[in-house]
Amino acid sequence: LGEQEFLMTTTTANAGKVMQHLEYFLDVVWPELKVTVTSVTDEWAGAAIGGPNARAILASCVTGTAVDNAALPFMGIVHGQIAGVPVMICRLSFSGEMAFEVYSGAGYGTRVWEALIEAGKPFDLVTYGLEALGTMRIEKGHVTGAEIDGRTTARDLHLDWMLSKKKPFIGSAMMDREGLVASDRLQLVGLVSLDNRPFNGGAHIVEELDEANPHDSIGHITACCYSPALGKYIALALVKGGKARHGTRAFVSDPLRNRFGPIEIVSNHFYDPDGSRMHG
Structure with missing residues (x-):
């Protein structure tokens, strides 16, 4: 001001x-x-x-x-x-x-x-x-409490472009520690339901579906909705090495609510990724 x-x-x-x-x-x-x-x-x-x-x-x-x-x-x-x-x-x-x-x-x-x-x-x-x-x-891929849960870093959420390369900031002393730059860290991704069924928040993501013995979770859903803009059920999720998995298939595994099914892992920016609607 x-x-x-x-x-x-x-x-x-x-x-x-x-x-x-x-x-x-x-x-x-x-x-x-x-x-x-x-x-x-x-x-x-x-x-x-x-x-x-x-x-x-x-x-x-x-x-x-x-x-x-x-x-x-x-x-x-x-x-x-x-x-x-x-x-x-x-x-x-x-x-x-x-x-x-x-x-x-x-x-x-x-x-x-x-x-x-x-x-x-x-x-x-x-x-x-x-x-x-x-x-x-969610359509835009903006993060909020479920993604900023105290365990994720700016890199995990693809927000490292916001971090200064010229001066220190809160967390800068730790950001390059081995555990915080590991390739298998949970990273923010988008999910698309391939069976046209709704997702549930907290459901796990697995590479191989085993409804009788769910195991080997590679991540979880943080937020989900039906997207009127896309006409699909979509979700944001934190998945191991997520950015490298864009365009690949996996499965949602939610035994407590009996929800299993195929998904595609995509960018967290589902809609208007270049921001033209916001910046025009």
């Missing part, structure tokens, strides 16, 4: 944990830093708006700023007004679609929400819930 002022948004369910983590590092690890953190959760109301028409809807109701790609690029921030209420608009996406987050003072949240709904009527705007959001994130 300024030279020395930042607003951090977190996953809603873990806002308290993130705040606790920041305070721990400031108190114990980096006490010399001239940094203060303050929870401002109660001061803000936020609404996310996403999809191919998201920008057009904002353009029809926002004053005081443009929202085109030049004025508001991906990861950009602008300030304007909606229904006379000062708002801060951040362009970011969890779903993989063109998306924005609109922030206002907490007391004006309902007014801004209703203005967005009204502006969206000519564009067939609908509200969506967590199941729809979860489906879109």
